[in-house]
Amino acid sequence: MKAARITADGVYRAALGGAAALVFGVVALIVYETTRGSVLSIQKFGLGFLTGTAWDPVTEKFGALPYIYGTLVSSALALLIAVPLGIGTAVYLAEIANRRFGAIVSFVIELLAAIPSIVYGVWGFFVLAPFLRTWIEPWLIQHLGFLPLFRGAPFGIGMLNAGIVLSIMIVPTIVSISREVLLATPRSLREAALALGATRAEAIGVAVDAARPGILGAVILALGRALGETMAVTMVIGNTNRISLSLLDPGATMSSIIANEFTEATSPLYVSALIEIALVLFLVTIVVNGLARLLVLWATGGRRAIAAAA
């Protein structure tokens, strides 16, 4: 009797545990499929794939550097815009706003995260691009055109547009996690600072200082999201295979080249080169995300709800 009961429990636990173990299977499958698919390209180009700048389906010469460059620059630009705004908003929500209002604004910002990326793309393409083309970019060219960053013609479509759209998309990540981390820092920190005669702003500075690892984690997590973002970027970056220092020029990213050309790729080597880009993108985001999760876990002392919100 006793033995039978243990078995039933054991079977049940094994079934649920099996479902949990499937997660490893899924990740393994992603690794397996992307590796298997890129074998052809890896054999042909080796490490030169990462530094090559040619992308010519006709002569079958493929190099990923312009796309790696595009991904890094658009993501960096997005962070440059989103980090100060996101942290400022998080500090406002956690430290300054009253609880109720803070909760409402957080709710709105979470909704921002629920909007599908294709919608950001449509907006960036039809609204932001003409706006940049007629107002912002001519001004940048006229006043800052002496910098190589702002040289060229105002297309509206390009790296600048991609960076702005990406920044809008990653701000919710930065805000919601930084806010949680700030709320998790002990009240006594601020009270101690105030008791020592610090101003309110200085007391907030002390709290932000204590939350720094978690905020850094939030930023890296947002970076991971920006690196892999596909549809919005595909619509607004212009998709040209070139490396240009100017933010006004069109470019392409690793994800946008896959989205654009995968169904058009005719030869096995062409497909393989695109899959290798997916593999590189996968590895980069895994490393970035792994690092971010560890930071957030450490900063929140393993408090599960917060780590899950990330």
Add this chain to the structure above:
Amino acid sequence: MVIAGCYAAGIIVVLPLAFILGHLIAKGLPALSLSFFVDLPKPVGEPGGGMANAIVGTLILVGLGALIAVPVGVGAGVYLSEWGRSRFASLVRYTTDLLSGVPSIVVGVAAYGLVVMPMGGFSAIAGGVALSILMLPTIIRSTEEVVRLVPQSYREAALALGAPRWKVIQQVVIPAARAGIVTASMLAVARAAGETAPLLFTALGNRFWSTALNKPIASLPVQVFDYARAPYDEWNRQAWTGALVLVLMVTGISAVLRITVRRVAR
């Protein structure tokens, strides 16, 4: 000074949402009519037409994805909640979080190798598989959270009555958390409905009516993408309307669920 800066940041962050929603309504609403929901796309040059095939296609794809992801995800989530202290469980948790960070386009490439290549062509099934992988992490982690909320005394009471562990979980814990599990799953499913990238070369898209699971199938996000890039004003207008419908679908469900989840959690 610092405080004013934070205040300004908060305003700047909320502004884009207002702009995006404003433009969606202004540009999407005019073409929104009953025919958008019941008609098929018309050829270029002919006015009117709708995205009925894409709306149905999205429902089929999301349904397929949920069919795969919900049982697995709920099972794994319950496991993490009930036996969550082992090293195995923390490893599952960490891997799940990593999986949620994998770019959706990479998931699409994996599904291409996994389903499209062996089947010899693009299909609704391939799209469903890709979406299920994207749903999985959210379902697992939120199921874990809601099942954990079931009071410990329920489990103790059932165990004290002599029920074996599996009966306690299956007949007491899961029913008590049912509302939460359903909302958690729906949230993941709604999120997946807006995904475009993983469908581009799995489900592909279809200009015509198709509900066959082994054939390419239309989906709302992909149709919006194609229509937005097309050089025809009429299609661009429909892309806006499609985007509006998509946002209403996804955020509508998310907003309602978030509010009910908060209620339940209290």
